[in-house]
Amino acid sequence: MAAAIGKSLRELAIQLSLLNHQIGARLELQDVDIDCLDLIDRLGPLSPSGLARQAGLHPATITGILDRLESGGWVVRERDQSDRRAVLVRAQRDRYPDLMRLYAGMNRSMNEIYAGYEESELEVIADFLQRTANAGRGATDALSDNR
Amino acid sequence: MAAAIGKSLRELAIQLSLLNHQIGARLELQDVDIDCLDLIDRLGPLSPSGLARQAGLHPATITGILDRLESGGWVVRERDQSDRRAVLVRAQRDRYPDLMRLYAGMNRSMNEIYAGYEESELEVIADFLQRTANAGRGATDALSDNR
DNA sequence: GCCATATAATACGATACCCGTACAATATGT
DNA sequence: ACATATTGTACGGGTATCGTATTATATGGC
Numbered sequence: 001m002a003a004a005i006g007k008s009l010r011e012l013a014i015q016l017s018l019l020n021h022q023i024g025a026r027l028e029l030q031d032v033d034i035d036c037l038d039l040i041d042r043l044g045p046l047s048p049s050g051l052a053r054q055a056g057l058h059p060a061t062i063t064g065i066l067d068r069l070e071s072g073g074w075v076v077r078e079r080d081q082s083d084r085r086a087v088l089v090r091a092q093r094d095r096y097p098d099l100m101r102l103y104a105g106m107n108r109s110m111n112e113i114y115a116g117y118e119e120s121e122l123e124v125i126a127d128f129l130q131r132t133a134n135a136g137r138g139a140t141d142a143l144s145d146n147r
Numbered sequence: 148m149a150a151a152i153g154k155s156l157r158e159l160a161i162q163l164s165l166l167n168h169q170i171g172a173r174l175e176l177q178d179v180d181i182d183c184l185d186l187i188d189r190l191g192p193l194s195p196s197g198l199a200r201q202a203g204l205h206p207a208t209i210t211g212i213l214d215r216l217e218s219g220g221w222v223v224r225e226r227d228q229s230d231r232r233a234v235l236v237r238a239q240r241d242r243y244p245d246l247m248r249l250y251a252g253m254n255r256s257m258n259e260i261y262a263g264y265e266e267s268e269l270e271v272i273a274d275f276l277q278r279t280a281n282a283g284r285g286a287t288d289a290l291s292d293n294r
Numbered sequence: 295g296c297c298a299t300a301t302a303a304t305a306c307g308a309t310a311c312c313c314g315t316a317c318a319a320t321a322t323g324t
Numbered sequence: 325a326c327a328t329a330t331t332g333t334a335c336g337g338g339t340a341t342c343g344t345a346t347t348a349t350a351t352g353g354c
Contacts, residue, residue, distance in 0.1 A: 001269045002261045008276035013163040014182050015283030018203055022290040035161050049302060056165055058342050063304055085302040085349045105289050109282035113275065114149045121271050122148045128260065128272050129155035135256035136162030142252050143169040195332065205313050210333055232320045232331040
């Protein structure tokens, strides 16, 4: 059973990655841009260097990514009040509908899937996904730390 | 609860994507290369054009990806017997240990997670993941079809 | 307060990637 | 048999990523 989950998980990973790619193409963004936008949205306003650490990318690469995201109106760069060298990147919520429209098909399918489960089962699933995401973060950090 | 799952799912997607990136970097491969290798392994020997369709990429892009995968010994290109224009790409299983070693950390964490669930719960989870992967494929296809 | 050092973000240039087009080889249909 | 379609790849252009250098600001020692 563990093997079946592993298999589905890998399959899920690649499918979500391909979906990400398609959505990125529609918005004239790279897939990594969408990833970064998600990180910015989730981890709140943060600095380019902080984002670089989270995404495991070179700071100079982040500059290019932010240029694209900013010129598309997805984020804004603000001066940090307390440290005038620093920049705070903030997601522009009013741009969200454009993203959600592209996720609409996926969301609809997911709602149908949710409908087929008991609340208690959904709880188990949510917990599992959270644990798995944390495991992914741990494994990623371990790889990037050990050089 | 559905919202919690959606949140965790997005988080999981990005974490797995970042893990993919780290692993790709260790193997001197692009992230998309790993995705393609996975597709080749899962969908069996298939043609470059078939792979291009599955991955939503331009055929010429696939050529470059296969060049990298082949020079690294991850896949081989074989002539198709029945159609001499065509090529069959086959994954090289003897290269798998090198991949698994990089996934070792993630696999260990996953095994710990599995251990915390009943068999019946794992069944629910496996089923959910499979459905979600299918939903992802459907949503991706819908986006790439509609232009 | 002053100066050396550290840190943040980005500009710039080199390398590599992705894709549109062209092309050679082979298959298919009339 | 010959026109057309299809497969895979070579080639060139535009662009992304990253290493390094640079500018601006912060921090710590004296």
